[in-house]
Amino acid sequence: MDAPPAPRAPADGTRTRIVRAAAVLMQRQGYEATGIKRIAQDAGATLGSVYHFFPGGKKELAVEALRHGAQEFTDLLRTGLDSSDDPAEAVAECARLLARTLRDSDWTDGCPVAATALEFIGRSPAIQLASEEALGRWRELLAGKLGAAGISDEVARELACSVLSTLEGAELLCRVSASEEPLHIAGRHLARLIRSF
Amino acid sequence: MDAPPAPRAPADGTRTRIVRAAAVLMQRQGYEATGIKRIAQDAGATLGSVYHFFPGGKKELAVEALRHGAQEFTDLLRTGLDSSDDPAEAVAECARLLARTLRDSDWTDGCPVAATALEFIGRSPAIQLASEEALGRWRELLAGKLGAAGISDEVARELACSVLSTLEGAELLCRVSASEEPLHIAGRHLARLIRSF
DNA sequence: GTAGCACTAGAACGAACGTTCTATCAAGTA
DNA sequence: TACTTGATAGAACGTTCGTTCTAGTGCTAC
Numbered sequence: 001m002d003a004p005p006a007p008r009a010p011a012d013g014t015r016t017r018i019v020r021a022a023a024v025l026m027q028r029q030g031y032e033a034t035g036i037k038r039i040a041q042d043a044g045a046t047l048g049s050v051y052h053f054f055p056g057g058k059k060e061l062a063v064e065a066l067r068h069g070a071q072e073f074t075d076l077l078r079t080g081l082d083s084s085d086d087p088a089e090a091v092a093e094c095a096r097l098l099a100r101t102l103r104d105s106d107w108t109d110g111c112p113v114a115a116t117a118l119e120f121i122g123r124s125p126a127i128q129l130a131s132e133e134a135l136g137r138w139r140e141l142l143a144g145k146l147g148a149a150g151i152s153d154e155v156a157r158e159l160a161c162s163v164l165s166t167l168e169g170a171e172l173l174c175r176v177s178a179s180e181e182p183l184h185i186a187g188r189h190l191a192r193l194i195r196s197f
Numbered sequence: 198m199d200a201p202p203a204p205r206a207p208a209d210g211t212r213t214r215i216v217r218a219a220a221v222l223m224q225r226q227g228y229e230a231t232g233i234k235r236i237a238q239d240a241g242a243t244l245g246s247v248y249h250f251f252p253g254g255k256k257e258l259a260v261e262a263l264r265h266g267a268q269e270f271t272d273l274l275r276t277g278l279d280s281s282d283d284p285a286e287a288v289a290e291c292a293r294l295l296a297r298t299l300r301d302s303d304w305t306d307g308c309p310v311a312a313t314a315l316e317f318i319g320r321s322p323a324i325q326l327a328s329e330e331a332l333g334r335w336r337e338l339l340a341g342k343l344g345a346a347g348i349s350d351e352v353a354r355e356l357a358c359s360v361l362s363t364l365e366g367a368e369l370l371c372r373v374s375a376s377e378e379p380l381h382i383a384g385r386h387l388a389r390l391i392r393s394f
Numbered sequence: 395g396t397a398g399c400a401c402t403a404g405a406a407c408g409a410a411c412g413t414t415c416t417a418t419c420a421a422g423t424a
Numbered sequence: 425t426a427c428t429t430g431a432t433a434g435a436a437c438g439t440t441c442g443t444t445c446t447a448g449t450g451c452t453a454c
Contacts, residue, residue, distance in 0.1 A: 014431080030316045032229035036412060046433050051413075053431090058412065107318055114369060118312035119227045121304055121372045131373050161370070161379050162386040166359060169366030172311060173358070175318045176328050182358050189359040193390050211401080233442060243403050248443075250401090255442065 015053045017043040022065035023072075028108045030115040031062055031127075062116065063130050069112025070134035076101065077141055087149040088191035091142070091163055095187030098171060099180040107175045111168055139164050146194070155197055163190055212250045214240040219262035220269075225305045227312040228259055228324075259313065260327045266309025267331035273298065274338055284346040285388035288339070288360055292384030295368060296377040304375055307368045336361050343391065352394055360387055 021043035025034040036058050040050050054061040080094030081087075102110055117131035142160035147153055166186045173182035218240035222231040233255050237247050251258040277291030278284075299307055314328035339357035344350055363383045370379035 028318070029320065030227060030229065030312075032227065033316055035410080037410090046431095047413085048433050049431065115227075115312075115315035117373050118315065118369065119230055121225070122375075123226065128373060135370060135373055158382045159386070161382045162363060162367070165366035165370055165379055165383050166363040167366065168369050169362035169364065170359070172315065172365050173332060173362055176314050176325060176332055178319075182362055185355045185358045186362050189356070189390055192393060193386055196389060196393055232440080234440090244443085245403050245445095246401070 014043070014045050014049050018045050018050055018053060018061070019064050019068045022061050023069040023112060024109075026062065026065055026116050027069055027110070027112045028115075031058075031119050036061075059124065059126065063126050066113055066116060066127065066130045066134065070130075070137070073112055073134070074137060074141065077138055081141065081145045085149070087146050087151070088194040090145060091194060092187035092191045095167060095170070095183045095190065098167060099174065099183035099187075102171065102174055102183070103180055107178055110171045110175055114168060114172070135164065151194075151197055159194060159197065162193070166190055211240070211242050211246050215242050215247055215250060215258070216261050216265045219258050220266040220309060221306075223259065223262055223313050224266055224307070224309045225312075228255075228316050233258070256321065256323065260323050263310055263313060263324065263327045263331065267327075267334070270309055270331070271334060271338065274335055278338065278342045282346070284343045284348070285391040287342060288391060289384035289388045292364060292367070292380045292387065295364060296371065296380035296384075299368065299371055299380070300377055304372045307372055308365055311365060311369070332361065348391075348394055356391060356394065359390070363387055 018039060022034070022039045025039060025042065036050060037047065039061070040047050050061065051057070054064070076097060077094055080097045081090045083093040084090045098110070102108075113131045113134050116127065120127045120131075122128070139157075139160045142163050143153075143156045146156035146159050151159065166189070167183070170182040170186035174180060215236060219231070219236045222236060222239065233247060234244065236258070237244050247258065248254070251261070273294060274291055277294045278287045280290040281287045295307070299305075310328045310331050313324065317324045317328075319325070336354075336357045339360050340350075340353045343353035343356050348356065363386070364380070367379040367383035371377060
């Protein structure tokens with residue numbers, strides 16, 4: 001048998017493809033608007049495979065997709081933060097990076113948890129917890145950068161919170177208005193705020 | 198309030214109840230997770246009434262619900278902004294007001310457009326437009342307050358953008374973590390940022 | 395009266411949903 | 425060979441969805 005890798009199943013594992021497809025779709029349109037059959041189709045998998053890897057069904061897959069998306073967002077944030085020793089400049093770079101990613105993806109690839117999280121406030125502990133963990137990790141990442149620049153722990157933790165709030169909100173504004181402006185403005189204002197401490 | 202200027206009889210409690218119920222449900226869990234039958238039930242109306250008043254179906258009702266919720270949020274914002282002549286203090290009061298409203302409603306009554314808007318980025322012009330209009334109105338409201346305090350129009354418009362971004366993002370963090378902290382921190386930081394101009 | 399209209403009421407429909415089910419394939423083990 | 429196990433495949437199930445449809449109510453005007 002002349003055996004090149006099957007065109008149907010690329011090198012990546014089926015499970016990973018399912019998680020990635022779910023993460024992308026949920027990031028774009030939230031949980032409820034995303035059907036399991038569509039996830040399977042986009043992943044090049046079948047329903048049988050989905051339920052084989054995720055016997056807990058859609059909810060279990062959603063939690064995993066949220067974690068996967070959160071990790072990618074963490075990487076993006078880390079890239080921005082590593083761009084400069086000056087935390088103000090580093091945060092501004094995060095805003096620029098986020099704005100570019102958003103525009104290049106037609107305003108779809110933003111925060112991977114926001115849309116889904118808002119659907120489930122007080123309605124699904126598992127999903128709310130996964131969202132909370134992601135936001136908490138990003139906040140600590142930011143606080144670490146600020147603290148490393150000599151800002152006191154207390155101030156750094158609070159600043160990190162506002163930086164995250166502003167980036168999240170500016171991303172919402174960018175996506176709704178299909179414009180990079182809110183994130184660019186946010187970057188400048190956040191840098192100014194950080195430098196004031 | 199938006200008294201319907203329609204030539205029809207204003208004795209239309211049912212229509213208003215339907216819009217209000219839809220607004221509440223969509224604010225809490227977004228569009229897709231909100232069923233029309235549930236809306237009718239919560240409004241004390243029937244499906245017949247819903248489709249009588251909204252022949253365009255769920256989408257048409259959603260746009261109206263978004264507008265209704267946006268108006269209520271405008272009122273809340275205006276209340277906060279009117280609380281002080283100092284724009285920094287007024288914005289901080291908005292954050293406090295928002296935090297209290299969130300807590301008192303078990304973290305459900307926040308921005309009425311965020312959840313739904315995120316579901317429809319690039320997928321429904323009508324809903325995206327309604328969301329964009331709401332965010333634009335809030336931004337202008339904030340810019341007006343800042344401009345009235347002597348801040349130049351250009352700076353005021355940009356500041357208003359970041360204030361809105363930060364409040365929106367902080368609200369997301371509050372809801373996910375079931376805590377008032379992000380909004381309280383945001384209020385203090387926004388006041389500091391405004392005073393720096 | 396009764397004709398007309400705005401509104402209420404909910405049964406019924408087709409489509410889509412998440413899920414379950416059985417069957418099959420491929421590879422490893424004995 | 426036969427048996428096991430992880431993974432694939434998709435038909436089928438019951439439910440719920442948004443929507444449509446027909447019937448009925450209450451009110452106003454003639």
